[in-house]
Amino acid sequence: MKKYLISFGILLAANFTQAQEYKFETVTDVEYTPVISQGRTGTCWSFSTSSFLESEILRETGKQIDLSEMYNVRHTYPVKAENYVMRQGKAQFSEGGLAHDVMNSVAKNGLVPQSVYSGLDQGEDMHNHAEMVAVLTSMLNTYIDQPSGQLSADWKDAVNAVLDVYLGAPVNEFTYEGKTYTPQSFLEMTGIDPKDYVTITSFKDQPDYSQFILNIPDNFSNGSFYNVPLEDFMATIDYALEDGYSVELDVDVSEDTFSGKAGVAVIPANPSDAKSALKSIKPEKEITPELRLQEFQNYSTTDDHLMHITGIVKDQKGNKYYKVKNSWGTSNHGNEGFVYMSEPYLKLKAISIMVHKEAVPENIAQNLSL
Known part of the structure; x- marks a missing residue:
């Protein structure tokens, strides 16, 4: 009986060890602006890239500026x-x-602060x-159906009129912190040059x-991506974060x-651990370039969501995770609106990244040849 109790105790201890709840420690952190919500919209691409640019402005100038996400959506x-x-x-x-759609808009139309262009009607506080x-x-x-027999000559004006009603007319001049700017002069003040940013991916x-x-x-605008080996893809992310640069991320979140x-994203080695792996550390799958390509080509990895990587954390076993800023707000979201994404998850499910060259x-x- 005593031997049985000892064995049972060892088994319990082993199970407890295997099911450790996450405890995270910061490894490196880049400056970032507060987490906000994209509301009921599919504009994560603008929210995440605007957040990325806000961190770039902090890095370049030390200024914390709340950029208008809807200004670039409007354009x-x-x-x-x-x-x-x-x-x-x-x-x-x-x-x-x-992300490159925001950069295309920034290059052509400049930037404006949120205080100047919110994209909301008076009294509204959430985008829909x-x-x-x-x-x-x-x-x-x-x-497209051309009921009049030909494409209307003023169809673009009609589209712009609808956008003005729902989001507001674009601004040409405004005052910010006592100074008068145009969107282009405001862009110059931030120190952002859209030509300095590159989009990188990895497909075998x-x-x-x-x-x-x-x-x-x-990718309606047919943006071009640099392709690198998977180890270079991950090395670029690590190098950027360790050197004070943040990273824009396009990733599958399905x-x-x-x-x-x-507030966690992982790829457990055992599919039966899918639910419990969100609460406690489980062994994760080894990710190869071949598996990454296979998951993309069979639609298991899809272009779902854009987010902003601002740092690296590790759990109590030393496993690496990326601190990823989401745009779903902080209410009822773990880690104060951030998702701690494991290295295997990022290797397998990241579509692309954007970084300063x-x-x-x-x-x-x-x-x-950068």
């Missing part, structure tokens, strides 16, 4: 609409987009674009250190083991 919708109409509906028109997108989609489909079916157009639905509520390790930058 991107006409581009989406033209792509959809001129392709006669054989393209995607949706709320989605990518469902009605606006439904109205725009119906309009564009009507133009593309030549290493080449550029290609990644075929994902939200997995059961991604949880905003728990100086945040790319020198040997990799040379191979990319």
